[in-house]
Amino acid sequence: MKIMDMLRGGKRTETRADDASRNALASGAGGNSNAGAYVDAKSAESISTVYACVQALSESTACLPLHVYQRTAGGDRERADGHWLSRVLDRPNDWQTGMEFRESQTAAMLLHGNAYARKETNGSGEVVALHPMHPNRVTIVRLDNGRYRYDYTDDHGKVLRLLQGEVLHLRDRTEPGSIVGKSRIAIARETIGLSLSLRQHGSAVFGRGARPASIISNEGSRDWTTEELNSIRDRLESYASPANAGKTLLLNKHMKYQTVGLSNEDAEWLTAMQFSVTEVCRIFRVPPTLVAELTHATFSNITELGLQFARFSLQRWLTCWEEAIAHQLLGTVSRGRYYAEHSLEGLLRAQPKERSEFYASGIGAGWLDVAEVRKLENLPARDVT
Template sequence: MSSDSAGMAQLFNIEPTFAGTTVTPQSAMRISAVYACVRLIAGAKASMPVQMFQKRDGARYLVDDHTYLPLLNEEPSTCCSAAVFWEFIESSRQLYGDGFAYIDRNRNGVPQELIPLHPLRVMSEKLVNGRIAYYVMFDDGTYRGVDQDDMLQFCNFGWDGLRSMSTIRWGARQSIGTAIAAENHSGKFFQNGVMPSVVLEYDGKMAPEVVEQLRNEFELRYGGGVNAHKPLILTGGTKAQALQMSATDAQLLETRNFQVIDIARAFGVPPFMIGESEKQSSWGAGMATMSQAFINYTLQPHLVRDEQELKRKLFRIGRYTVEFDRRALLRGDLEKLGAYYRQAIGGSMGPGWLSINEVRRYENAAPMADADGLYSPTPLQGATSETKPAA
């Protein structure tokens, strides 16, 4: 901590940008590009169910009856559903650098609830033994310390041992500041409903009070959006001349378009996925192709960090692991998904790696009799009841 003005501004995230504006999570979310990026990433994360697997006999098996699954997929806390929980965690990470959830355990150490915490309510400290202690202000007004084993910290890029880098502060602060300044200027530009470069010409000489009265009357009758396109009536030889948009005003529009792309770049979101369609995407066509690329290059780093955090904090035994089901985002293109399933069960006369019942389980359908085996064009050596070729 620092007592100088620059240090305090950095501490409370109120340091001004080069454009003279202050970027905070609240002001940043008023920019449509920031709102769209955060909403897209958080919504995609919340739409993927969390799967649990168990390692046994050198293989990995899907678990669907564990007591932790409702916490991760239905109701982590009494205050919210799982979708709202994951959206809050992801938006906290993008805006503040980290998402936090307190693990409320019973006397046996079994998690009973995952309580989401606002990042500003959590302070962290590195202890002498290398562990991290968290000091949390809870909703009931109590302030108490929490051991690192009872706190889920979903980190962003750039973790320094205690906190991670906030996207809006480190990656897009100047771009967001410029966007805020451009928004303010654009609002003032269109506030009066007419070009601010309208010139009223009068051949004679007016007294100062008459000039002021004319200006006020003109703004009163023709200013604002409600007065737009009203017929303009001038008397006494007064003429109105509207100037063309200047190069500075045209450059303002280009600046606003560029800030959308620059903000999307900081969040790792392709601009076309937040409505910037002036430039053609190089990611290929089709919802499945774009969704898979978005998963690989934008969501994957966050998902891996979250999976590892959940595994090391929730499971004392190493044979369990959790994963977000990436296939949930591929269901928008049924043709591509159907082709994948067909190939997975051996539709091209090649060896299959999924059984028919596994595919039906992914699609929430009831299992079929004698549909648990894997297809193979030749009998599998040492086939078991789970690996023998399908009939």
């Protein structure tokens, strides 16, 4: 056995077919890998490591508090919980909470490269709702004026044409001159395809292979009757009971007991499966420890790996949300006064001893006071009267 042998446009609406094909390619339309497996977002997510990486990033992004702030005249800031933006981020539509909406949209970016939501506005131009649209049903067309149109096909096959300002579009990295995010699944199709082929191979081998845990061979000249063989089998199977664990096994004359271990091919398959876990983690830039791959985890480095996840893996998606909110939901004037920002303190918080030393040095140097420390630690304000 050889285990290792085993990714929308144009200038005018007239070029719609070209636009559609490029959009489909960039957003992760399915295709066959060289390993023979069909790879698209759905099949890729069936791989446990892909699912775990997507969940680690989307869940963490969605669960972090996202607050709207107002810049004050003195250069400081204050929470603006009563602003319409805060309300729509907390409850974007009638069937999703803010956490559910951000989780699903972040997952769409990770799997398809793009996430779309139709903006519903009131008479004042304020966004009152955000309605998610499946990436596979959206085609982006570049218009003569240089702006873009989003064509969305609904559940009934009807095409809804939306202007650029009517859609919240979040995306992964784009090619120069394009606004369509590139799907990581499509870019890494061969890596994902290999993981799928390895899994299919293992399922086939273990599903069809007759592989007992042990073998008893008859090395004598006598043939055993069916009754004698059944008696021997029943006696051997009784040793699977916990009560008989560790007891001495007595065999009849000329009988040889032999355990069946992993073959070299099985060991090679397991090594390849382990390697595929690391490869998928590289695609999403997620530390393997976050997907329960603890081969290289130690007591001293696992905390640092968690901090690296917040600083280097998660930051890209948090910034994507914050900048999209600023430039696609807020107008030019409002953008100068209001902004949305995630609260990362919980993820970046150090151990109690380190926090205590940090606060003590800040209070001692005069740039931090006890009230600010209590606020950072989510403690109630202390009554000094």
